[in-house]
Amino acid sequence: MAALIPVSPPYRLDRTLSCGQAFRWQWQDGTATGVFAGRQVRLKQEQHRIRVEGLQKPEQLTALQHYLAVDEPLRTIEETLRRDRILRRILPHTTGIALMRQDPWECLVSFVISAFNNIPKIELTLEKLCHRYGGPFPSPQTLAGARLRELRSCLLGYRAPYLLEMAKRIAAGGFELSELADVPYAEARKLLLTLPGVGHKVADCVLLFAYGKGEAFPVDVWVKRAVERWYFSGRPATEKRIRDAARARFGPLAGYAQQHLYYYIRNAVTWQRGNTVTRRKA
DNA sequence: GGGCAGGTGTAAT
DNA sequence: ATTACACCTGCC
Numbered sequence: 353m354a355a356l357i358p359v360s361p362p363y364r365l366d367r368t369l370s371c372g373q374a375f376r377w378q379w380q381d382g383t384a385t386g387v388f389a390g391r392q393v394r395l396k397q398e399q400h401r402i403r404v405e406g407l408q409k410p411e412q413l414t415a416l417q418h419y420l421a422v423d424e425p426l427r428t429i430e431e432t433l434r435r436d437r438i439l440r441r442i443l444p445h446t447t448g449i450a451l452m453r454q455d456p457w458e459c460l461v462s463f464v465i466s467a468f469n470n471i472p473k474i475e476l477t478l479e480k481l482c483h484r485y486g487g488p489f490p491s492p493q494t495l496a497g498a499r500l501r502e503l504r505s506c507l508l509g510y511r512a513p514y515l516l517e518m519a520k521r522i523a524a525g526g527f528e529l530s531e532l533a534d535v536p537y538a539e540a541r542k543l544l545l546t547l548p549g550v551g552h553k554v555a556d557c558v559l560l561f562a563y564g565k566g567e568a569f570p571v572d573v574w575v576k577r578a579v580e581r582w583y584f585s586g587r588p589a590t591e592k593r594i595r596d597a598a599r600a601r602f603g604p605l606a607g608y609a610q611q612h613l614y615y616y617i618r619n620a621v622t623w624q625r626g627n628t629v630t631r632r633k634a
Numbered sequence: 635g636g637g638c639a640g641g642t643g644t645a646a647t
Numbered sequence: 648a649t650t651a652c653a654c655c656t657g658c659c
Contacts, residue, residue, distance in 0.1 A: 372640070463640085470639035473657055509655025514642085551642045572640040590649080614640090 355413050357402040359422045362430065364448025365397040368420065371449050371615040373561045375462050375475050388416055390488040421450040429608055436601070438582045439612055445619070446612040452561060456529045457522070458489050459562040464514055464549040466557075473507060480506040495519035514549030521547070537565045552591065560607040569598040569606040578617040 359365075369377045369384050377386040377395075384395040393406040393416070402422070407413055417423070430447060434440045461481075466474050484506055485494050495503075496519040503512040521527050527547065532540045537559060544555040556570035571579075571591045579594045580586060589597075602609040 464642095467641040468639070468654070469641085469656090470658075472639095474640080476657080504655080507656065510653095511642095511655075549642070553641060557640085570640085574640070592648090618640095 355404045355407060357404060357413070357417050357420070357422060359397070359400055359402055360427075361400070362426050362448045363422055363424075363450055365395060365402055365420070367446065367448045367615065368450045368452065369395075371446075371611050372618070373452055373557075373611070374454060375466075375471075375478055387482075387488050388412075388419065419453055421452050424450045426450060429605060432605060433602075433609060433612065436609070439609060442612055442616045446615045449608070449611050449615060451564065451566070451607055451611065453564055454562045455489070456532065456558060456562040457492060460518070460529070460544075460547075460550070460554075460558050461489075461495075461515065463554040463557045463561075464518070465508065465511060467511065467549065467551070467554060477507045481508075492519045492522040496523035511549055517548045518550075532559075533563055537567045540565065541568075552595075556595075560610075566604040566607045567599055569595050569602075569610045571595055572614075574617050575610055575614050578613040581617075582613075 365384065366379065366382075369386075370379055374386075377384045379385075382396060386393055386395075389407065389412045391406050391408075391412070393404065395405075396403045402420070404413065404416065407416065426448065430443055434443060462474070462478060465477050469477075482489055484502070485498065487494070490498075495515060498516065498519075500512055500516060503516060506512075508515060522529060527543075532543060535543065540559060540563065541555050544550050544558060545552070550558075553570050553572055556568040559565040560568035560570060569575075571594050576589075576591065576594060579598070580589050583597065583601075584594075598606045598609060
C-alpha cells in the first residue's frame, strides 16, 4: 500500500537524504530505502509529492512528514541565503536540501561513531549495531546493558567505551535528551559536551539534525576547507574562528549554510576526480 | 600493504 | 583558550 506526501519546491528528497545528515538511507534507482517507525520504508519523489511504501498507520505517515521536514520554508530560506555571494553561486547545485528532524538518541549515536571514521564504515557499524541488538535501533537501556567486547565487535573500536558510558548515563536518568529541545543552543551545546565522545562537531550535528537549532554550524574537515577557500581567501583558520564567522554571517540559518557548503564541496571534489565516491555495495 | 577517514580525549602551554 | 598527539579498523 502506498501513500503520498505532498511537497513544495524546491524540496528535494535525494539531496535531503544524502547531504550527510542521516546515515541509514540507501539510495538506488531513484528510490530511498531505510527504516522508519520500525518498518522498512521506500521513498520516491515524483515532482510535487513523495510516494511512500511500507507504512500502514496515518500517524506513522505524519511522523515521517515531520522527520523529512517537508514543511520547511525552503523557498524563503534559500532566498535569504542567496544574499551571500558565495552561496548564490553554490545554490543552483544544492537547492532543495532540508534539515531533517531526527531522533536525538539515534543521531547522537550516529555522530559519535562518525568521529575519525569514514562513511562506508559508519554505515556498516550502525547496521551491525541494529542487527546485534535488535529493534529498529537499540535504546539507551539496551546499549547500557551491552558488553564492551560485544560492542567492539560492531566495529566501534575505541569508541565503544564512549557509547557504553553515554548509554549508561542516559539510561540511568543522569541525562535527559528530551529536555534539550527547550534549552537554548549555547546551553544545550554545553550539556551535550559533557557526554563522552561528544566534542564541538558532534554536538553541533545533533543540535542541528535532531533539535533543529539552526545556529549550529558543525565544522568538519570538508566545511573547514570550504570556508577557508571561499571566505578566508584560502588562508587556514581555526575551527572556532570559522564557527564564529558563520554565526555572525548567517545567524539562525548557519546550519543551512553549512549543509549547502558541505554538499557542494564534497560533490565538487567527486566531479573533479571523476566519480570515485566510495559507496558500500548493497 | 601503508595511509587515509565527517574528531575527541588528554596533557601541556 | 589553544595546540600536539594518539587512536580502532575497514577500505582503496
